[in-house]
Amino acid sequence: MVLKMNKEEVIAIIGGTGDQGFGLALRWAKAGKHIIIGSRRKEKAEAAVARIKSILGEEVKVEGYENSEAASKADIVVLTVPFFGMINIIKSIRESLKKGCIFIDVTVPLASNIGGKPTRTLGVWQGSAAELARELLPKNVKVAAAFKEVSAEALQDLNSEVDSDTIICSDDEEAKKTVFNLVKLIPGMKAIDGGKLENSRIVEQLTALLIGINIRYKSHRAGIRITKIKKE
Amino acid sequence: MVLKMNKEEVIAIIGGTGDQGFGLALRWAKAGKHIIIGSRRKEKAEAAVARIKSILGEEVKVEGYENSEAASKADIVVLTVPFFGMINIIKSIRESLKKGCIFIDVTVPLASNIGGKPTRTLGVWQGSAAELARELLPKNVKVAAAFKEVSAEALQDLNSEVDSDTIICSDDEEAKKTVFNLVKLIPGMKAIDGGKLENSRIVEQLTALLIGINIRYKSHRAGIRITKIKKE
Amino acid sequence: MVLKMNKEEVIAIIGGTGDQGFGLALRWAKAGKHIIIGSRRKEKAEAAVARIKSILGEEVKVEGYENSEAASKADIVVLTVPFFGMINIIKSIRESLKKGCIFIDVTVPLASNIGGKPTRTLGVWQGSAAELARELLPKNVKVAAAFKEVSAEALQDLNSEVDSDTIICSDDEEAKKTVFNLVKLIPGMKAIDGGKLENSRIVEQLTALLIGINIRYKSHRAGIRITKIKKE
Amino acid sequence: MVLKMNKEEVIAIIGGTGDQGFGLALRWAKAGKHIIIGSRRKEKAEAAVARIKSILGEEVKVEGYENSEAASKADIVVLTVPFFGMINIIKSIRESLKKGCIFIDVTVPLASNIGGKPTRTLGVWQGSAAELARELLPKNVKVAAAFKEVSAEALQDLNSEVDSDTIICSDDEEAKKTVFNLVKLIPGMKAIDGGKLENSRIVEQLTALLIGINIRYKSHRAGIRITKIKKE
Numbered sequence: 001m002v003l004k005m006n007k008e009e010v011i012a013i014i015g016g017t018g019d020q021g022f023g024l025a026l027r028w029a030k031a032g033k034h035i036i037i038g039s040r041r042k043e044k045a046e047a048a049v050a051r052i053k054s055i056l057g058e059e060v061k062v063e064g065y066e067n068s069e070a071a072s073k074a075d076i077v078v079l080t081v082p083f084f085g086m087i088n089i090i091k092s093i094r095e096s097l098k099k100g101c102i103f104i105d106v107t108v109p110l111a112s113n114i115g116g117k118p119t120r121t122l123g124v125w126q127g128s129a130a131e132l133a134r135e136l137l138p139k140n141v142k143v144a145a146a147f148k149e150v151s152a153e154a155l156q157d158l159n160s161e162v163d164s165d166t167i168i169c170s171d172d173e174e175a176k177k178t179v180f181n182l183v184k185l186i187p188g189m190k191a192i193d194g195g196k197l198e199n200s201r202i203v204e205q206l207t208a209l210l211i212g213i214n215i216r217y218k219s220h221r222a223g224i225r226i227t228k229i230k231k232e
Numbered sequence: 233m234v235l236k237m238n239k240e241e242v243i244a245i246i247g248g249t250g251d252q253g254f255g256l257a258l259r260w261a262k263a264g265k266h267i268i269i270g271s272r273r274k275e276k277a278e279a280a281v282a283r284i285k286s287i288l289g290e291e292v293k294v295e296g297y298e299n300s301e302a303a304s305k306a307d308i309v310v311l312t313v314p315f316f317g318m319i320n321i322i323k324s325i326r327e328s329l330k331k332g333c334i335f336i337d338v339t340v341p342l343a344s345n346i347g348g349k350p351t352r353t354l355g356v357w358q359g360s361a362a363e364l365a366r367e368l369l370p371k372n373v374k375v376a377a378a379f380k381e382v383s384a385e386a387l388q389d390l391n392s393e394v395d396s397d398t399i400i401c402s403d404d405e406e407a408k409k410t411v412f413n414l415v416k417l418i419p420g421m422k423a424i425d426g427g428k429l430e431n432s433r434i435v436e437q438l439t440a441l442l443i444g445i446n447i448r449y450k451s452h453r454a455g456i457r458i459t460k461i462k463k464e
Numbered sequence: 465m466v467l468k469m470n471k472e473e474v475i476a477i478i479g480g481t482g483d484q485g486f487g488l489a490l491r492w493a494k495a496g497k498h499i500i501i502g503s504r505r506k507e508k509a510e511a512a513v514a515r516i517k518s519i520l521g522e523e524v525k526v527e528g529y530e531n532s533e534a535a536s537k538a539d540i541v542v543l544t545v546p547f548f549g550m551i552n553i554i555k556s557i558r559e560s561l562k563k564g565c566i567f568i569d570v571t572v573p574l575a576s577n578i579g580g581k582p583t584r585t586l587g588v589w590q591g592s593a594a595e596l597a598r599e600l601l602p603k604n605v606k607v608a609a610a611f612k613e614v615s616a617e618a619l620q621d622l623n624s625e626v627d628s629d630t631i632i633c634s635d636d637e638e639a640k641k642t643v644f645n646l647v648k649l650i651p652g653m654k655a656i657d658g659g660k661l662e663n664s665r666i667v668e669q670l671t672a673l674l675i676g677i678n679i680r681y682k683s684h685r686a687g688i689r690i691t692k693i694k695k696e
Numbered sequence: 697m698v699l700k701m702n703k704e705e706v707i708a709i710i711g712g713t714g715d716q717g718f719g720l721a722l723r724w725a726k727a728g729k730h731i732i733i734g735s736r737r738k739e740k741a742e743a744a745v746a747r748i749k750s751i752l753g754e755e756v757k758v759e760g761y762e763n764s765e766a767a768s769k770a771d772i773v774v775l776t777v778p779f780f781g782m783i784n785i786i787k788s789i790r791e792s793l794k795k796g797c798i799f800i801d802v803t804v805p806l807a808s809n810i811g812g813k814p815t816r817t818l819g820v821w822q823g824s825a826a827e828l829a830r831e832l833l834p835k836n837v838k839v840a841a842a843f844k845e846v847s848a849e850a851l852q853d854l855n856s857e858v859d860s861d862t863i864i865c866s867d868d869e870e871a872k873k874t875v876f877n878l879v880k881l882i883p884g885m886k887a888i889d890g891g892k893l894e895n896s897r898i899v900e901q902l903t904a905l906l907i908g909i910n911i912r913y914k915s916h917r918a919g920i921r922i923t924k925i926k927k928e
Binding site for chain 3: 815816847850859860863888889890891894895897898899901902904905906908909910912913915917918919920921922923924925926
């Protein structure tokens with residue numbers, strides 16, 4: 001199956017004022033995509049938009065809205081919020097989502113969400129944050145998990161390539177393909193087919209491991225590469 | 233701390249007739265280490281020794297013994313057995329271990345141990361197979377987890393480098409250093425400091441993920457590299 | 465909904481030669497049900513049948529078959545096998561099951577299945593042994609979890625009442641009702657609606673806790689009662 | 697071992713303004729114990745004290761303090777706070793604890809802490825909330841888990857007995873004995889020896905199961921009784 005990327009498609013980044021979401025917004029805005037930053041308060045979203053424009057120039061297509069309005073306008077919705085807030089945020093936007101939209105979950109159940117160490121995780125009843133999202137979202141929404149193990153600092157540094165693969169997990173081939181295409185827009189990144197959405201439970205753990213590696217190696221950009229396979 | 237590797241130190245590989253153990257034995261025997269293959273039956277161990285000598289030549293220092301005898305002779309004990317048998321095997325060898333020896337756990341709690349998919353894992357009460365080993369072993373034994381995410385096929389193919397990092401988890405600095413030194417003996421491998429032994433629970437998951445990647449990408453050698461850190 | 469129990473319905477107990485299965489077979493045979501004992505080898509099943517007849521008399525309707533044949537003849541299939549074998553046994557019988565039959569899972573993922581303590585459990589990728597069974601079985605089979613926390617010794621002692629509730633978990637109302645009716649046939653037992661099948665993951669833990677209580681209190685019959693609710 | 701309860705010993709209930717803590721405070725104050733209610737703000741603690749005195753009379757020994765001050769004055773510290781706040785609260789009081797004090801953890805990692813269902817749980821890296829507390833507390837503090845599966849409504853209704861057992865888990869015999877004695881002060885409750893602290897991970901699950909049973913059976917007081925053992 002070959003799915004082409006519609007240049008006009010709109011990407012909403014819910015939690016786009018945080019580090020991970022902001023980094024993805026920057027990268028995709030730079031690549032010419034139409035981006036909407038979502039935040040709980042519209043003003044915060046607009047401040048992030050202003051920051052992006054100050055970096056990339058006024059001509060980029062980036063707008064800021066409150067989360068549910070942002071979600072309502074998008075073909076692709078990317079969730080980059082802290083795990084402890086994800087259920088309430090999903091509940092607040094799920095009625096607004098376009099039918100058949102692609103939903104990319106980037107949340108990670110780090111133990112730091114309850115005051116613990118970011119090198120440890122919380123166990124999620126549904127198996128993973130991504131499967132939790134799947135349970136809460138309408139059936140017609142197509143869910144993928146991605147970008148969870150990618151360094152926010154590396155994403156935000158436009159002067160260097162993101163030297164990292166990202167493992168895509170989804171039960172929906174269209175969603176998976178869409179994420180593969182989004183990955184291609186980010187220099188230095190490669191997408192890896194991580195199989196079913198349930199495998200996101202492993203990828204989410206990996207984030208905690210990389211945070212520990214960052215601490216021990218005094219880096220902020222540790223990433224992973226999968227070796228000995230032919231990547232797309 | 234700099235710990236030098238005693239050339240005379242003996243490495244016992246419990247379960248050394250299986251793919252992972254055999255691959256490690258081959259690599260370290262080739263590098264000149266003194267290796268003991270352990271198996272439930274001495275004859276099986278001796279057959280593996282014969283195979284190694286047919287590949288590397290008669291001059292390598294490799295012997296075969298029943299598991300507990302193998303364990304009793306070693307400074308470094310490497311456990312490469314299926315998860316479902318690991319508790320009984322540890323119980324059968326733990327009285328024989330030298331005081332203060334290094335114990336490297338390589339087992340992975342794949343769901344295939346109970347007839348399930350190798351791309352999924354079993355949850356371990358102690359957190360990980362490595363922590364389970366820690367609980368069962370005498371306090372004076374120094375435990376590390378390593379080599380769990382390394383392809384057995386890549387290890388066994390002496391004609392090519394193992395293009396993979398391995399993440400070392402341990403609460404004991406001497407054990408960690410010993411494993412770092414063992415990794416250096418295998419061309420193409422790099423050791424990553426994975427922090428405490430508890431982090432092995434994440435690395436063990438990674439093995440299941442790589443097995444799925446191997447299946448989807450028609451490889452048998454998928455590995456991982458950690459990027460953007462300065463490795464030793 | 466009131467579902468009457470067809471007196472002619474046939475109950476196959478897969479693993480009916482083990483303690484838990486044998487106890488259930490005894491109780492239901494005594495109550496006049498038509499029971500089939502399933503085992504890997506027909507002779508073992510027939511030996512169990514002979515034991516039941518020696519206890520209850522020749523007139524009880526109890527037969528013995530190899531597991532898949534036993535499964536093929538039953539309206540209600542009860543799985544009482546050790547956890548480590550459950551996947552292979554389900555795979556060996558699932559093609560033989562009657563369409564629309566009721567499947568009652570009684571397995572518990574105790575850590576003793578891999579040589580560990582029976583007071584601890586293994587984590588199951590699907591959440592619980594019952595959810596694992598659900599995944600493997602045809603969609604038309606109706607799955608419930610029950611009897612996991614009930615003492616095998618108490619079941620087998622026909623001279624005393626089973627002083628214990630059992631918590632029934634299922635996503636299917638008919639399956640749940642069927643189990644409620646089966647519970648009523650056992651003097652001293654009450655059925656508790658445990659809600660969805662996913663809740664079996666909690667009930668399975670409870671078995672390990674009760675085993676520990678049995679050990680500490682020198683009992684073999686510890687059970688639970690739920691208080692302060694109106695039971696059926 | 698027989699440990700007598702010193703009548704003058706002081707019990708601090710951290711989070712004593714919540715339902716579970718308030719219920720325990722009421723029961724023990726009624727039994728003549730010296731109780732300190734701890735809360736983030738002293739005024740809230742004092743309001744709870746006023747409520748207790750309005751119910752039990754002015755003569756009961758109940759005081760209100762900010763959490764860390766409350767903790768500093770107590771021989772027995774009972775933690776009854778929501779799981780999401782427990783790490784920060786433990787960190788805020790652990791320096792203030794008396795050496796050798798008994799610490800009773802009553803927290804439960806319900807999924808409702810992150811906006812999910814109270815009939816589900818979060819997985820805790822350390823195994824359970826109680827083991828998490830153990831990790832954070834000084835070694836000289838003696839930790840037990842208890843009262844997690846006991847209905848807050850039943851505790852608060854002084855006109856009726858609490859028809860429920862509570863399962864006590866601890867690695868410390870003195871802590872266990874202390875809790876056994878505290879349980880005897882509450883009419884209708886019995887203490888069950890739940891073994892090691894690690895078993896609290898099962899008891900914590902049980903709370904979620906009982907919440908579901910309460911919902912299905914339209915109760916607020918479902919509890920458990922362990923049958924067929926000789927209780928103290």
